[in-house]
Amino acid sequence: MSQKDNVRIAPAEGKLGLLIPGLGAVATTFIAGVEAVKRGLAAPIGSLTQLATIRLGKRTEGRSPYIRDFVPLASLNDLVFGGWDIYEDNAYQAALHAQVLERGLIDEVRAPLEAIQPMQAVFDPDYVRRINGPNVKRGRNKMDKAQQLMADIDQFRRSNGCDRLVMIWCGSTEVHHKPAAVHQNVRAFEEGLCQDDPEIAPSQMYAYAALKSGVPFANGAPNLTTDVPALLELARENQLPICGKDFKTGQTFMKTLIAPGLKSRMLGVHGWFSTNILGNRDGEVLEDPGSFKTKEETKLSVLDQILQPELYPNLYKDLYHCVRINYYPPRGDAKEGWDNIDIFGWLGYPMQIKIDFLCRDSILAAPLVLDLVLFLDLAQRAGMKGIQEWLSFYFKAPMTAAGLYPEHDIFIQLMKLKNTLRWMRGEDLITHLGLEYYD
Numbered sequence: 246m247s248q249k250d251n252v253r254i255a256p257a258e259g260k261l262g263l264l265i266p267g268l269g270a271v272a273t274t275f276i277a278g279v280e281a282v283k284r285g286l287a288a289p290i291g292s293l294t295q296l297a298t299i300r301l302g303k304r305t306e307g308r309s310p311y312i313r314d315f316v317p318l319a320s321l322n323d324l325v326f327g328g329w330d331i332y333e334d335n336a337y338q339a340a341l342h343a344q345v346l347e348r349g350l351i352d353e354v355r356a357p358l359e360a361i362q363p364m365q366a367v368f369d370p371d372y373v374r375r376i377n378g379p380n381v382k383r384g385r386n387k388m389d390k391a392q393q394l395m396a397d398i399d400q401f402r403r404s405n406g407c408d409r410l411v412m413i414w415c416g417s418t419e420v421h422h423k424p425a426a427v428h429q430n431v432r433a434f435e436e437g438l439c440q441d442d443p444e445i446a447p448s449q450m451y452a453y454a455a456l457k458s459g460v461p462f463a464n465g466a467p468n469l470t471t472d473v474p475a476l477l478e479l480a481r482e483n484q485l486p487i488c489g490k491d492f493k494t495g496q497t498f499m500k501t502l503i504a505p506g507l508k509s510r511m512l513g514v515h516g517w518f519s520t521n522i523l524g525n526r527d528g529e530v531l532e533d534p535g536s537f538k539t540k541e542e543t544k545l546s547v548l549d550q551i552l553q554p555e556l557y558p559n560l561y562k563d564l565y566h567c568v569r570i571n572y573y574p575p576r577g578d579a580k581e582g583w584d585n586i587d588i589f590g591w592l593g594y595p596m597q598i599k600i601d602f603l604c605r606d607s608i609l610a611a612p613l614v615l616d617l618v619l620f621l622d623l624a625q626r627a628g629m630k631g632i633q634e635w636l637s638f639y640f641k642a643p644m645t646a647a648g649l650y651p652e653h654d655i656f657i658q659l660m661k662l663k664n665t666l667r668w669m670r671g672e673d674l675i676t677h678l679g680l681e682y683y684d
């Protein structure tokens with residue numbers, strides 16, 4: 246600990262195990278990518294922890310270290326991967342199935358991928374409807390299955406000699422559910438597990454198992470998961486950091502870049518129509534109306550918060566916002582997202598913006614997974630517990646303390662992330678005031 250540090254940060258020594266429910270396109274693109282980067286075969290583009298710098302002190306000081314040199318992060322060489330899936334494919338087979346990366350690159354990292362055999366999943370077809378697989382646990386009730394997950398975690402930790410673990414949900418999007426009575430506190434939740442309460446989703450059983458086992462948890466999908474009082478209480482009780490929900494990648498990433506810009510110039514928006522076609526397994530699951538509803542909620546929420554129609558009714562009160570996702574198999578993971586934005590300017594004159602983002606979902610998501618696991622592990626070593634709002638930067642629907650609205654503006658989110666790192670190390674927070682340069 247340096248004298249300036251505001252928090253004591255334990256060193257990132259030993260192995261960090263990453264446990265991933267859902268070894269699909271995102272997870273395998275992430276794992277294969279880390280293995281490729283370790284071997285010098287490719288660069289970790291898109292990752293702040295690997296590439297970004299952080300300015301310290303005044304603009305005249307010229308101090309801009311890499312984030313990875315400024316705070317102690319686990320090294321890529323110390324990462325160990327494991328996970329669960331309803332399919333029996335190992336990570337090599339799953340990466341081939343996902344068809345995100347070229348076969349040549351996947352073959353270069355075949356050995357470490359083949360070594361990752363998914364553990365049996367906790368699965369409930371009422372929560373994910375379009376797919377089904379054989380690699381699932383059986384048990385007396387949900388508590389029994391959660392305990393089997395805890396045994397998996399323990400076994401993984403021991404057999405890989407891990408010093409620390411982080412769990413990140415990369416499983417399919419579960420159908421939309423609201424918090425129920427069973428989610429109100431840990432006692433009710435545990436009773437619900439024993440009584441097989443239908444309101445407890447598989448993702449919540451993984452999160453429960455992680456938090457009971459002392460493992461920080463991140464949620465890459467829009468499912469409710471840890472966004473309920475019982476699991477928030479458990480995270481705080483066990484001094485564990487958590488974050489979510491729903492990786493902010495393609496269209497919503499674009500939205501949170503553009504909407505703050507329009508608002509900053511006080512330009513009005515009449516309507517924002519967003520539509521997507523994608524043909525991967527994620528797209529197939531999202532064809533189900535229940536899963537789509539979960540996704541739609543997180544996708545729709547961002548504009549309202551950024552544009553603040555309650556403060557600017559003349560500009561945004563009547564905004565018509567619509568989001569569509571269509572499963573279109575020929576595109577695979579190479580999705581296309583269109584946005585038509587009807588805006589208006591000086592004296593109300595209308596204009597239009599069209600965006601056609603030919604993106605690759607998992608290529609955009611993989612570096613987010615890497616940053617999230619490294620930052621959650623940092624938070625854990627720094628003794629930070631509960632919701633990590635400074636990681637909102639990575640999410641479409643950031644978790645926040647009760648009563649707070651989430652911050653969606655990506656530039657504010659980035660400032661918050663970097664200021665949190667500065668705060669950890671006792672550096673001045675950057676406010677961009679800068680009057681002193683003109684004294």
Ligand SMILES: NC(=O)c1ccc[n+]([C@@H]2O[C@H](COP(=O)([O-])OP(=O)(O)OC[C@H]3O[C@@H](n4cnc5c(N)ncnc54)[C@H](O)[C@@H]3O)[C@@H](O)[C@H]2O)c1
Nearest residue numbers: 267269270271330366415416417418466492494526527606
């Ligand atoms: N790729 C992106 O840009 C992006 C952005 C935001 C959110 N997401 C979310 O990330 C998640 C993963 O996306 P993907 O493209 O890898 O999807 P995918 O369908 O390729 O992978 C999901 C995997 O989860 C498995 N699974 C489902 N339920 C499970 C359970 N209960 N336990 C263990 N495994 C389970 C499935 O069998 C599948 O292999 C999805 O929920 C998606 O909505 C992705």
